[in-house]
Amino acid sequence: MKMLINTPETVVADALRGMAAAHPDLVVDVERRLVVRRDAPGPGRVGLVSGGGSGHEPLHGGFVGYGMLSAACPGEVFTSPVPQQMVEAAAAVDGGRGVLFVVKNYTGDVLNFEMAAELAEEDGIRVERVLVDDDVAVVDSLYTAGRRGTGATLFVEKIAGAAAEEGAPLERVAALARKVNESSRSFGVALTACTTPAKGSPTFELPEGEMELGIGIHGEPGRERRPVVPAREIAELAVEAVLAELPPGPVLALVNGMGATPLLELYGFNAEVRRVLEARGVPVARSLVGNYVTSLDMAGCSLTLCRVDEELLGLWDAPVQTAALRWGR
């Protein structure tokens, strides 16, 4: 598999150097593997830290900035960052009001963020953690006990980040993050596998003409494999799976590309998602279409719906200024 890289060993460091060059408003520490808001720690602002394996860009580094994350810790590709990164991130962003760790539910991330929370608290930093586990496809998976954390991470980071920016205390920011996670569900579909730089070949076999329903963002197996059907039928399957686990009411809708699917196709898929939601009487309050929580060069997409009330919607609409998500400021 051909890649635009130097060597598999330097992929993450190279990307961080390129991020530093592109975004002077971020402090990118290539050695320590940290992406931090230049104005951190904020005066009177709760710090919001996330992280995880690389290969899901723009998640998480692309979400660092005004109104969203205070810092991100990128691990090696599809590999959890280490506790030391998380502790250093917490120290960099704590302005005295504490830090919230946003943790996607993968075993390595969960353990490392837990250890980091203990270490940071020994250093006198108050830490809360919120677990993101929105993927309805499978219970327990290759790297997970319980549901996997996928697209809802964006909703959690945006809404908790808006609350932190407004000066909400740690307990409130954490409670909102948990509420967003509990109100969000996702379902992904792969048309192709992804290829990690280290392996150099696809992580699994997905023959021409077949798709994997319920795929994870590391290529973990989903619910079943079927012949590829038209986008309208895939949208029906995805909406059905997600709505089955959400209470009725208005939603934020994220149609997320896995990396290699053209935006032209993602918009077409969004049309079908909207059609199905309208037929079910589900109002879409806001809609986001694009590559946000990716899986390297995988073709396919995921749907995440977040059930919102006026409060969550207001925080979603609040200004945000990051590399990958910007509005209203």
Added chain:
Amino acid sequence: MKMLINTPETVVADALRGMAAAHPDLVVDVERRLVVRRDAPGPGRVGLVSGGGSGHEPLHGGFVGYGMLSAACPGEVFTSPVPQQMVEAAAAVDGGRGVLFVVKNYTGDVLNFEMAAELAEEDGIRVERVLVDDDVAVVDSLYTAGRRGTGATLFVEKIAGAAAEEGAPLERVAALARKVNESSRSFGVALTACTTPAKGSPTFELPEGEMELGIGIHGEPGRERRPVVPAREIAELAVEAVLAELPPGPVLALVNGMGATPLLELYGFNAEVRRVLEARGVPVARSLVGNYVTSLDMAGCSLTLCRVDEELLGLWDAPVQTAALRWGR
């Protein structure tokens, strides 16, 4: 080749429906194939219209909005829109101060925008045209007499759009657009071919282990085919090719993904581009990394540099609010 579509015949209409659902601030006319700013025509504002074949998203529809395009005309995939679309776009955005057509240099686009300009002028609309032809790879190509229009289109649309937003007259907006085009050069590299929905198989053969230097955004042949080399060497080739045709001085740098190359790799490539530019003493005033002028599911990237003075830089930095490019407002 697997795709997330309904049928090849409905791909563009489906995408426009999905765009309408995602972006209530745009008027998306699926029947007439138009994407228009909701506040068009602007009072005292020159209209800025572009368009071209679909398959390059977010170009051009994703660049419609405050501070950039007034309207976009999407054609079928890799096929010029028809003059009727362009005339209707001009009528929709002309507030009495005239309309600028931004035309990428492909034979079909050039002819159709020329005919549309004549028709619009018969309707009493003043029209200027600017041709974008920034790709240094080849002179004359599969669909082109002269150089192809690629990444510089983004710079032209952003900077001319900022001038139009500030109330500049048509001649001034057109002159700035021409200046940006003359100050911009691009070079693209493909790691894989792209697949159009209608054909369903790759548009050309690019064997494992080889890359095409100087690729066009429709998969047109470039300068030569070579074994894939590390990103740092590709960056040297691309920077070399672009700088050979630009005067010295500070630049805007666009590292643009062709569609299927992960953002992780694009950032790594950006690091190498920056390294080479620094070694040549070329200051990078601003940097943009992402998928902006794509070629469906092609893997690869292009580099566009635009030589800027204080005036162009000020217009680049001016607020923009579109689906794909947003800042400062």
